[in-house]
Amino acid sequence: MTDKLLEISKIKKERVQAGLKRRRNKESRFRSYGIASILMAFAFLLVMITVIVFKGHTAFYTTEIRLDVQLDAETLGLKEGEVDPQVLGQGSYRKALRNALREVIPVDGRKDKRELYRFISNGAEYDLRDTVINNPELIGTTYSYWAQAGDNFNQFNKGNIRRDIPETSRQFKDKHIGWFDRIVEDDRVRTVFNKHFFTNGDSRDPELAGIWGATVGSFYTLLVTLALSFPIGVAAAIYLEEFAPRNRATELIEININNLAAVPSIVFGLLGLAVFLNVADLPRSAPLVGGLVLTLMTLPTIIISSRAAIKAVPPSVRDAALGVGASKMQMVLHHVLPLAMPGMLTGTIIGMAQALGETAPLIMIGMVAFIVDVPGGPLDAATALPVQIYLWADSPEKGFIENTSGAIMVLLAFLAFMNAVAVILRKRLERRW
Template sequence: MTDKLLEISKTKKERVKAGISRRRNKEARFRFYGIASILMAFTFLFVLITTIVADGHTAFYTTQIRLDVSLDSDTLGVKEGETDPAIVSQGSYRKALRNALREEVSVDGRRDRRELYRFISNGAEYDLRDIVTNNPELIGTTYTYWAQAGDNFNQYNKGNIRGDIPESSRQFKDKHIGWFDTLEADGRVRTVFNHHFFTNGDSRDPELAGIWGATVGSFYTLLVTLVLSFPIGVAAAIYLEEFAPRNRVTELIEININNLAAVPSIVFGLLGLAVFLNVADLPRSAPVVGGLVLTLMTLPTIIISSRAAIKAVPPSVRDAALGVGASKMQMVLHHVLPLAMPGMLTGTIIGMAQALGETAPLLMIGMVAFIVEVPGGPLDAATALPVQIYLWAENPEKGFIENTSGAIMVLLAFLAFMNAVAVILRKRLERRW
C-alpha cells in the first residue's frame, strides 16, 4: 500500500514538473515571438528611413556653374547708364548667359549648342535679371555669376546619374560628360546649399522646385483646423461629460463620435467636396476648405481625448468646488478644465499631427493643383506638403525623385516634432492623483 502511494505521488510530481516545463516553454516562445516582432518592426522602419535618407539627402544641396557674363549694351539691348527697372528688366539675359557658356565650352552645330544650353537652369536668367535690375551699374561690365545648373548636370555632379553605365541607359551622354569635365577642370563647378528647396514654390524644373509654398499652405490649413477643432472639440467634451443627461440621445451621439474616429479620411474629403465646394461654393484648392475638412476628421480624436482627460479629474475636486458655493459652470471652468487641459492639449497635438500627414481628403477638394506662387492667406489657392510629395512622386525626373524623398524627410521631422511636443507636455503638465 505504501509503495503504491509513493508511486502515485511520484507520478503526480512528474506530471506537475512536466506541466511547469511546458508552461515555461510556452512563455519563452511567446517572449521570443514578441521580441522578434519588435526587431522586425524596427528593421522595416530602419530600412524605410535609410532608403528615404539615401534618396533625399541630395535634395539639400545643388550645383552651380561660374560664368563670366558680358553685360554689354549690344548683348542686353539696354544702353549704359539706364536705371529704369522696367527697361533694365527687359534685357536679353538668356543670350548673355549662353554667350558666356559658349566661351567656356566650344561646341559645333545647332543641336550641340541646344544641349549645352541645358547645362544652365531656366531660372538662371531671371536670377541674373533681378541682380542687374537692382544694380544697373553692372551694365557694360563683365560680371562673374554662379548660375544654377540644369537638372541633368546637377544630378551627374551629385552622383545620381552614373557615368559608368552604358550611354544608352542615361540622359547625360558621353559628350556631356566631356563638357562637364572641361568646366570642372577649370574650377567652374561647385556644390552649395540648395536654398531653392526651402524658399521656392513648385516648379516644372526640379532644380528650382521647393517646399515653401506647400509648407505655407499646410500652415494655413492647420491654422484653420486648430481654430475650429480645438474649441468645438473641448466644448463638446465638456457638455457630454459634465452637463448632458444620460439618455439614448447622448448614447447615440457618443457611439457616432467613436465611429467617426474610424471612418476613412477620403470619406471626409467626399463630404467636403459635396458640401463646402458644391453647396457652399467656397474657393477650390483653398486652405480654408482643407481646414474645414480636416476639422471634421480631427474632431472625434479631440473629443475622445478631452473626455478622457475630464474623466481623469478626481470627483473630490468637483465636490470641493461645489461645497464652497461654486456653480456647476464655475466648477467646470475654474477647476475641472484647468486640470484636464494638459490631456486635452496632448490629444489636440496628436490630432493635428494626424491632419498634417493627410493627403486623400485634400486631393478630393482640389488641393492637388500645380501652384507656383506662395499663398498669401487661407483663401488663396495652395497645396499642402503631403500633396506636394504626391505630385512630385508622379514625375520621372531624377531631380523630382530626390525632391520627393527630401520633402518626406521634412514632413517626418515635423511629425516627430509635434509628437515629441505632445509627449513633453504630457510629462510636464500631467498630475498624478
Template sequence: MSKGSFKNTELIEASLKKRYAKEKRFQWYGRLAVMLGFVFLFILLFDIVSKGTPAFTQKYLLVPVHFDAEVIDVSSSSTAQELRAGDYAGLAKKSMRELFPEVSGRKEKRQLYRLLSLGAEYQLQDMVMAEPSLLGESREVWLLAHSQAASYLKGQVTRDVPEEERRVKDLHMDWLDSLQQDDRTETRFNWMFFTEGDSREPELAGIRAALHGSFFTLIVTFLLAFPIGVFAAVYLEEFAPRNRITDLIEININNLAAVPSIVFGLLGLAVFINFFELPRSAPLVGGIVLSLMTLPTIIITSRAAIQAVSPSIREAAMGVGASKLQTVFHHVLPVAMPGILTGSIIGMAQALGESAPLLMIGMVAFIMDVPGGVTDPSTVLPVQVFLWADSPERGFTEKTSAAIMVLMGFLIVMNAFAIYLRKRFELK
C-alpha cells in the first residue's frame, strides 16, 4: 500500500469516527430531551395530585345536639315550610357552646363557631325535615367542619407557622386537638365534590354544575362540528374541482386551525350574543363557539384519513359499476372512519379543555344550580378551575387541583376511547 493511500485511509477512518461520535451525541441529546420531558411532566403531575388529593376527603366533628324547639323557633305542630325556616344556625351555635362550656366572651365564641361549616345548619335542617319527631330529643351528630378547621386536621397547617400568618389560630388548634383526643373527628370521602354545585364556602363547593355544563356544551359541539366537518372533508377531497377557489378554501381552513381560541370567543360574543341575541352563559352558545374552533381540526384530520385510503379501493368499486357517491359512502368512508373518529375525538378533547372562548361569552358566572338544558346558565370545568384558582381561600387551592385531576381524567378517557375506536375499526 502506498503512502498516499494509507493517508487517505486514515482520513476516512477519522471522518467516520467523527460522524459516529456526532450520531451518538445526537442520540444522547434526544434521550436527554425525552428524559427532561418526563421529569417535568412528573413534577407537574406530582404537584397537582399532591395538592388535589386532600379535596377528595372531608372532616366532620361529632357534636351533641339537643333539638330544642324554642331555639329553632318551631313547634311540633309547625308546617313543613315553618320547619324549613327554623333557626338551625342558632341550634348549631348553641351545640358548640355546650360542647365547650368554658368558652366565654363574644370574640371567642365567634372563633368557636368557625369550626363548623355553614353547611352544618343545613344538615340539621334536613334531619328535622326528614324526622320532625327529633324536636325535644338529643343526639350525637357528625357535622361538617369548616375548610380552615379541616386544613389543620389534614395536616396542611401547623403551629410552626406564626399565628399572624395563618387563618387557623391557636385557639382553633387547641379546640381541634381536644376534639381529636375525644375521638370527635372523622374523615369521610367528599361526595359533595361530585354532587354539589359551586359555593362561596370551599368545603361546600362541587363540580356537578360544571360537569353538566361541560356535557351539554360538548353535545352541541359534537352535533354541529362532526357532521359539518366530515361532509366538508368529503366534498373537498372527493368532489370539489381543483381550482383557485378550493385552494383558497383549503388555505383558510389551515389558517383557522392556528387562530387563537380567544378570537372565536370574540366572534361568539359579537355574532351569537349581540347580533342573534342568544342566551348568555349558555351551553348552546358555548357549543357553537367551540364547534367553530374544532371544525378546522376535524376537516384536516378527516381529509388526511380519506387521502390515506388506497386508490385500489376506489378503482375496484368504480370497476363493478358503483357511482362516485356509492364509492365514497360505501367504501372510502368506512375505511377512513378510524382516522376520522380519532381526529374528531381529539378535537373534542381539545374543546373540553378550552376556557378562553367561553370566558368571552359569559360562562364565567357564579353558577350554583345544575343546568337542565342547553339554554340554561351554566359553566364548564375549565372555567370552574379558573374561578377557583382566583380565590384566596386555601380550601379552593385543593379544589382547583382536584378539578384539574378530574379534567385530565376525562381527557385521558377520551383519548383512550379514540385509540379503542381506531383499533376496532381497523380490525373490521
C-alpha cells in the first residue's frame, strides 16, 4: 500500500514538474517573441532614419562657383560714380555674372549659352546685387564672387546625379559634364553650408528653397493652438473631474470626448473649412485658422490626459484641504491643480507634438498654397513644415527630393525635442505619494 502511494505521489510530482516546464517554456517563448518584436520595430525605425539621413544630409550643404565678375558701370548699366542704393539695385547683375561665366567656359550659340547659364542659380544675381549695395566701392573693379550653383550643377557635384549612367537617363548631359570638369580643374568649385535652406521661404528653384517660412508658419499655428487648447482643455478636465454632476449628460460628454480623440484628423480639416472659412470668413491659409483647427483636434488629448492627472492626486490631499477650511474651489486651485500640473503639461506637449506633424487638416484649409514670403503674424498667408514636406515630395526635381528628406530630419528633431521636454518635465515635476 505504501509503495503504491509513493508511486502515485511520484507520478503526480512528475506531472507537476512537466506542467511547470511547459509553462516556463511558454513564458520563455512569449518573452522571446516580445524581444523579437521590439528588435524588429527598432530595425525598421533604424532603416527608415538611415534612408532619410542618407537622402537628406546633402540638403544641408550646397555648391558655389567662383567667378571673376567685371563690375564696371557700363556692364551694369549705371552712371559712373553712382552710389545711391536704389539706383545700384537696378543694375544688370545677371549680365555681369553671365559674362564672367562665359569667360570661364566660352560657348557659342543661343542653346549652349542658355544651358551654360543654368550652371548659376537665379538667386545669385540678387546676392551679388545686395553685396554691391552694401559695398558700393566695388563698382569699377573685378570682384571674385562665389555664385550659388544651379540645381543640376549642384546635384552633380554632390553625387546625386551620376556620370556613369547613360546620358539619356540624366538631365546633366555629357557636354555639361565636360564644362563641369573644366570649372573644377580651374579650382572654381567649393561646397559650403547651405544657409538658404534654413533662412529662405519656399521657391521654385530647389537650391533656393528653404524651411524658414514653413517653420515660422508652424510656430504661429502652434502658438494659437497652445493659447486656446491648454486653458480650455485644463478647465474642461477640472470641471468634469471635480465639479460636474454624475448623470447621463456628463457620461454623454465623456463618451464624445473619448470618441473625438479617435476621429481622423482630416475630419477636423473639413470642419474648419466649413465653419472658420465659409461661415466665419477668416483668411484662408492663415496660421490663425490652422491653430483653430488643430485646437479642436488636440483638445480631446489634453482633456483626457489632464483628467488622468487629476485622478492620480490622492483623495487624502482633497480631504486635508477641506478639513482645514478650504472651499472646494480653493482645494482644486491651490492643492489639486499644482500636483496634477506635471501630467497636464506632459499631455499638452504630446498634443502639440501631434499637431506639429499634422498635414491633412491644414491642407483642407488652404495652407498647402505656394507661399514664398515669411509670414509676419498669425493672419498672414503661410504654410506649415509638414505641408511643406508634402509639397516638395510632389516635385520632380532632384533638389526637392533632398530638401524633402532634410525637412523631415528637421521635423523629426523638433518632435524628438518636444517629447524629450515632456519626459523631463514629468520626471522633474511629478511627486510620488
